[in-house]
Amino acid sequence: MRSVSPLTILNRAQLGLLLIMVGNILYSCGASAEQFVAGRNSLGLVWLLQVGFAVAAAHFTRQWIIATATSELGKLEQIAQSAISVWNIYAYSPVFMAIALVIASNIDQPAAPLFPLVNVIVPFGILFALVRTFTQTVSRWIEQRTQVLRGGSEPEQNSTALLQKWLTALAVLHGLTVLTLFNSFDPTAIHTQVEIINNVLTSVYGALGLTGILGVKRAVALIGARTAEAHGEPVSAWTIPPQSSKRRSKGWTIVLSSVAALLLAAVFGLVVLGQKVQAEERPGSLGLPTSVTANGEQIYGHPDAPITVTEYADFQCPGCQWFATSERHRFLKSEIRSGKVKVVFADFPLAFHNNAVPAAIAARCAAKVEQFWVYHDALYVEQDKWARMDDPSSFFLRLARRLKVPEKDFLECLHNPTTLTQVERSVKRGEALDLPGTPSFAVNGKVVPWKEDGDVQDTLTSVEQVVHSLLERGSNGP
Known part of the structure; x- marks a missing residue:
């Protein structure tokens, strides 16, 4: 050898x-x-x-x-x-x-x-x-x-x-x-x-x-x-x-x-x-200024921007998940950063999504300690984990702990009937606009219609066209 x-x-x-x-x-x-x-x-x-x-x-x-x-x-x-x-x-x-x-x-x-x-x-x-x-x-x-x-x-x-x-x-x-x-x-x-x-x-x-x-x-x-x-x-x-x-x-x-x-x-x-x-790096806020409407809806972008794009969304909606995780960081990015457009997130949980309302409530409770967008992102990223749960409350609580949302404040907000009332009012405002589904968008209060046989990307293109038309006319109105 x-x-x-x-x-x-x-x-x-x-x-x-x-x-x-x-x-x-x-x-x-x-x-x-x-x-x-x-x-x-x-x-x-x-x-x-x-x-x-x-x-x-x-x-x-x-x-x-x-x-x-x-x-x-x-x-x-x-x-x-x-x-x-x-x-x-x-x-x-x-x-x-x-x-x-x-x-x-x-x-x-x-x-x-x-x-x-x-x-x-x-x-x-x-x-x-x-x-x-x-x-x-x-x-x-x-x-x-x-x-x-x-x-x-x-x-x-x-x-x-x-x-x-x-x-x-x-x-x-x-x-x-x-x-x-x-x-x-x-x-x-x-x-x-x-x-x-x-x-x-x-x-x-x-x-x-x-x-x-x-x-x-x-x-x-x-x-x-x-x-x-x-x-x-x-x-x-x-x-x-x-x-x-x-x-x-x-x-x-x-x-x-x-x-x-x-x-x-x-x-x-x-x-x-x-x-x-x-x-x-968080698509939700894009590192931009954030604020809250009188109705408790979250805003990112300059609060004095002349054009307001409102997203009506459902945390359990697959199309909303795709938009939040894949397109939000690109959507109207230059217009928002230049202070011409701000985006409002409005709750519109659909009736057949059993966990959408609890998710909306949890996100609003995270907003109480200025953690809405972080929680918003996490809910969409991990949607597949909680969407089919019989009771997702324990998951939402674990998510809050992981994101360093104070547990005491979070639990108090979850059990406060006012939070549920805010979500229900947001739904009524969406129903009054006769929204076709989620995600839906309104520009300065006017709903952008869905295209027949179109998808979410088609809707986003329509929203961008409306916004660009307003900016070209220099008008704040619809």
Whole structure:
């Protein structure tokens, strides 16, 4: 058998473990940043701290590989025991994470924790079973290879093949994680800067993890081949001196620390940027001035704009969803930004949409704390989740919590009959205009008729034509 270079093993293992650790740091920073932006600081810290488990396991495994490659067989067993102990602790990381998430979510949102205990038992129980099986395989492999390297015989049940299968499965999972990036290109979804950053980081985590795992997988195979050459004799002919490994260890620490610092700075810098541009990325307000009519209807655009376009919409209406998520940010954009047009959102829930009225009420309650447009966007983005629920009230409440709408004010508004009355009055005003359906539009109080066999895009084109005609005539009237 061709001799396996210990330098090759060391390089492959170190590079693979480095990529895996950097990937874990990236993923944890992205998940943590998303929690911090949402105001869940305790959960953000949990995501940052959880990376320590993977980093510790990778570090001690690397120390063991260095010992095997530098003829330090006297230390090998001691280092192996340390690595095995860390992997055994890592096996319980899902349990530690579940407990930490439950405690942190109760600290952040005591009235309605994001991770109640009942919701984490099953998923984290399954995760614990998988992680424990994997870590036991790694520990058994390290133990067996150590025995062989010290002159022991090859065990009947070689754990190398099983570990290779686990690494293949993990490589496939990380490869699938790369596809997370494509979530940012979903044309029906609205993404904030932070959400896009998190998708990118998750995809990079998958790519780095995939590359790193393949490197480790190859190193495992090389170690298996090298130890097989021992034939029951202690391996003492490795060619890398301990001094060389120490220099490599120092370089490893410097590289890892530098990468971690740069990633942390980049992630949190982008979070700050995301918070600044978040309002402009929301199609609802377009980063423009917002105000409210005397009837409680929401306006975006300059309040003194001479032309008023009123959208009569139903939160459960598919056409309204398409307009809100795909076209609103383009609709009359230059005319609105120039102060010539303002847009009013008026509730017109249709009778056959059972959840449209509760959704309209919830949005008006979010408006009480100046969160209407954010809530409006979220309702349309997640319409498919709540539209068919028998009772969507719990979903609307969770959405309010996620968007940092004060729970007490939100609940008081939901149960205030005045809010329902406002929605009903809005419906009556729409009925008085004999609206054909939703979404419908009126320009300066005059309804723009639907085209026969037309769609929402045709209606928008008609509205734009009416607005442009008024602007050309310099008239405020219909």
